[in-house]
Amino acid sequence: MPVKPKQEICPAGKHWVSPYKRKAIDKNGKPYIQEVKGYCSSYRTPFHEIAEREKMPLDLLYFALTVYGEARGENTISRQAIAWIIQNRVDRSHDNSYQKVVLKRTQFSCWMNGDKNYEKLKHPGEANMADKKAWNEIKKIIEENSGSTPHKGAL
Numbered sequence: 004m005p006v007k008p009k010q011e012i013c014p015a016g017k018h019w020v021s022p023y024k025r026k027a028i029d030k031n032g033k034p035y036i037q038e039v040k041g042y043c044s045s046y047r048t049p050f051h052e053i054a055e056r057e058k059m060p061l062d063l064l065y066f067a068l069t070v071y072g073e074a075r076g077e078n079t080i081s082r083q084a085i086a087w088i089i090q091n092r093v094d095r096s097h098d099n100s101y102q103k104v105v106l107k108r109t110q111f112s113c114w115m116n117g118d119k120n121y122e123k124l125k126h127p128g129e130a131n132m133a134d135k136k137a138w139n140e141i142k143k144i145i146e147e148n149s150g151s152t153p154h155k156g157a158l
Contacts, residue, residue, distance in 0.1 A: 013043035018051070018061075020044045049125045057142070066090075066101035067145040071127050072113025072120040075137045082141055086148050101149075 013019050020042050027037040054064040066089055074082040092104045105111050113120040123130065128138030 017043040017045045018047075053125075053127065059142075062101050063145060063149055065105050066149060067141055068124045068127060069101075069105040069111050069113060070141045070144065071138060072118075072124050073111055075120070075123070075134065075141075079140065079144075082137075082144055083148070086144050090148060 022041040023039050024036050025039060026034060028034050050064060050068070051061060053068075054061045057064065057067075059067065066086070069089060070082055070085045074085045089101065089105060092110075093099060093101055096104050098104060106114055112118050113124060115121060128135040
């Protein structure tokens with residue numbers, strides 16, 4: 004049985020990027036699957052800072068921000084429904100990653116650069132009191148539902 008490599012400890016200011024596979028093209032123009040080994044990276048998005056501030060794993064933050072971007076102004080049941088949809092997609096995905104699922108092209112409009120909600124994702128809960136209340140409720144929904152599918156067949 005192969006042994007999985009342990010996550011490396013990265014120096015201060017860097018974070019671990021897990022091994023992954025990606026499509027690439029060789030010098031002859033032929034496509035192939037490239038296996039990328041895990042590595043320490045210093046690349047950071049605004050979302051890394053939000054994850055640190057919220058004390059939330061980055062992958063889980065993408066889950067929470069998607070619910071926030073798609074259902075910030077909706078009621079609790081609507082927010083839970085969006086969370087269930089995302090969880091179902093992760094459960095059915097080979098990636099098993101919230102970030103990869105929610106960032107897939109055309110899946111959730113809040114992640115499209117031209118969408119009015121995209122900029123709000125960079126400052127969750129900061130616009131006004133209603134926004135702050137929505138962000139806090141969404142974090143509770145995510146905490147309660149991450150890792151389990153509360154409603155199979157929500158899609």
